[in-house]
Amino acid sequence: MIRLPFRDGFYEVKPSKIICLGRNYAEHAKELGHEIPKEPVIFLKPPSALIGPEETIILPRKSQRVDHEVELAVIIGKKGKNIPRAKAMDHVLGYTILMDLTARDIQWEAKEKGLPWTVAKGFDTFGPIGPRVVDKRELDVNDLEIGLKVNGEVRQLSRTSKMIFKIDEIIEYVSSIMTLEKGDIIATGTPEGVGPLRHGDFVEAWIEGIGVLKEKVLAERSILC
Numbered sequence: 457m458i459r460l461p462f463r464d465g466f467y468e469v470k471p472s473k474i475i476c477l478g479r480n481y482a483e484h485a486k487e488l489g490h491e492i493p494k495e496p497v498i499f500l501k502p503p504s505a506l507i508g509p510e511e512t513i514i515l516p517r518k519s520q521r522v523d524h525e526v527e528l529a530v531i532i533g534k535k536g537k538n539i540p541r542a543k544a545m546d547h548v549l550g551y552t553i554l555m556d557l558t559a560r561d562i563q564w565e566a567k568e569k570g571l572p573w574t575v576a577k578g579f580d581t582f583g584p585i586g587p588r589v590v591d592k593r594e595l596d597v598n599d600l601e602i603g604l605k606v607n608g609e610v611r612q613l614s615r616t617s618k619m620i621f622k623i624d625e626i627i628e629y630v631s632s633i634m635t636l637e638k639g640d641i642i643a644t645g646t647p648e649g650v651g652p653l654r655h656g657d658f659v660e661a662w663i664e665g666i667g668v669l670k671e672k673v674l675a676e677r678s679i680l681c
Contacts (some may be wrong), residue, residue: 458506458507458508458585458586459508460508460509460552460585460586460587460588460589461587461588461589462550462588462589462591463591467531467549467550467589469506469508469585469639469641470503470639471503471506471637471639471640471641472503472637472639472640473500473503473634473637473640473641474500474501474502474503474505474506474554474583474640474641474642474643475498475499475500475630475634475640475641475642475643476498476499476500476501476527476556476577476642476643476645477496477497477498477621477626477642477643477644477645478493478497478498478499478645479492479493479497479620479645480496480497480619480620480621480644480645480646481614481618481619481620481645481646481647481648482618482620483614483618483647483648484645484646484647484648484649484650486648487648487649487650492620493620495621495629496621496625496626496629496630498629498630498633499573499574499577500574501556501577501578501582501583501643502578503583504578504580505557505577505578505579505580505581505582505583506583506584506585507581507583507584507585507671508584508585508586509584509585509586509587509669509670509671510670510671510672511581511584511671511672512581512671512672512673512674513555513557513581513582513584513653513659513671513672513673513674514579514580514581514674514675514676514679515653515654515655515673515674515675515676516559516579516676517675517676517677518559518562518575518579519559519560519561519562519576519579520561521559521560521561521652522557522558522559522560522582522652522653523557523558523560523650523651523652523653524555524557524604524606524611524612524650524651524652524653524659524661525555525556525557525558525612525646525650526553526555526602526603526604526612526646526647526661526662526663527553527554527555527556527602527643527644527645527646528551528553528554528597528600528602528616528619528643528644528663529551529552529553529554529585529641529642529643529644530548530551530623530626530627530641530642530643530644531548531549531550531551531552531589531639531640531641532547532548532549532636532637532638532639532640532641532642533547533548533549533550533592533638534546534547534549534638535547535635535636535637535638536627536631536635536636537631537635537636538631538632539627539628539631539636540628541624541625541627541628542624544623544624544625544627544628545592545623545624545627547627547631547636548592548623548627549589549591549592549638550589550590550591550592550594550595551589551590551592551595551597551663551666552585552586552587552588552589552590552666553585553586553587553661553662553663553666553667553669554583554584554585554641554643555583555584555585555604555659555661555669555671556577556582556583556643556646557577557579557581557582557583557584557653558576558577558582558650559575559576559577559579559582560576560652562575562576563576563577584659584661584669584671585641585669586667586669587666587667587668587669587670588666588667590665590666595665595666597616597623597665598616598617598622599615599616599617600615600616600663600664600665600666601613601614601615601662601663601664602614602615602616602647602662602663602664603661603662603663604649604659604660604661604662605659605660605661606651606653606657606658606659607657607658608658611649611650611651612646612647612648612649612650613647613649614647614648614649616644616663618647619644619645620645621644621645623642623644626642626644627642630642653673654673654675655673655674655675655678656673656674657672657673658670658671658672658673659671659672659673
């Protein structure tokens with residue numbers, strides 16, 4: 457169970473689904489050789505990928521390259537379907553940080569074969585979240601610094617104002633396809649600077665006004681030996 461500080465108590469993280477946006481920062485789309493999308497690009501990540509703050513990211517044996525991606529995460533507070541943009545924020549509970557870990561080699565291979573790449577996103581521990589949930593009324597997320605360090609070295613640094621699709625647009629689009637349930641998480645995409653993690657790394661992801669999410673990194677082989 458993942459419990460994050462929220463208001464004067466705790467929030468229990470139990471989403472029915474995690475909806476993630478791809479290519480929502482223009483520079484990230486460019487660094488991976490993609491065109492800037494004309495509508496949101498979404499995929500799903502399993503709730504079983506989630507871990508809390510100060511836990512351990514496990515690099516699976518099946519992958520030779522796992523990349524870090526820091527993202528602003530939106531937590532849905534009220535169920536909705538076909539939510540208009542004007543009412544989208546009524547369905548938001550608050551915000552936190554999510555790292556969308558990606559087995560990049562598996563993703564590249566799947567894309568080359570024209571296959572889905574759920575495996576690349578779905579390993580256990582591939583969704584660190586935290587360090588707390590901030591009430592939507594307490595934070596304007598339209599222009600916040602977002603970044604990530606590995607072993608103290610800055611890898612990603614941008615601002616949420618550079619998102620192509622804003623939160624209200626995303627909620628309108630996603631809810632036109634699937635019902636958003638209370639507790640669902642929307643990860644709003646990552647800025648440029650994604651790169652590989654290695655055994656023994658220490659990762660710090662931050663968003664201004666939310667805090668710093670810290671995780672250590674271990675290779676699965678080191679645990680099973």
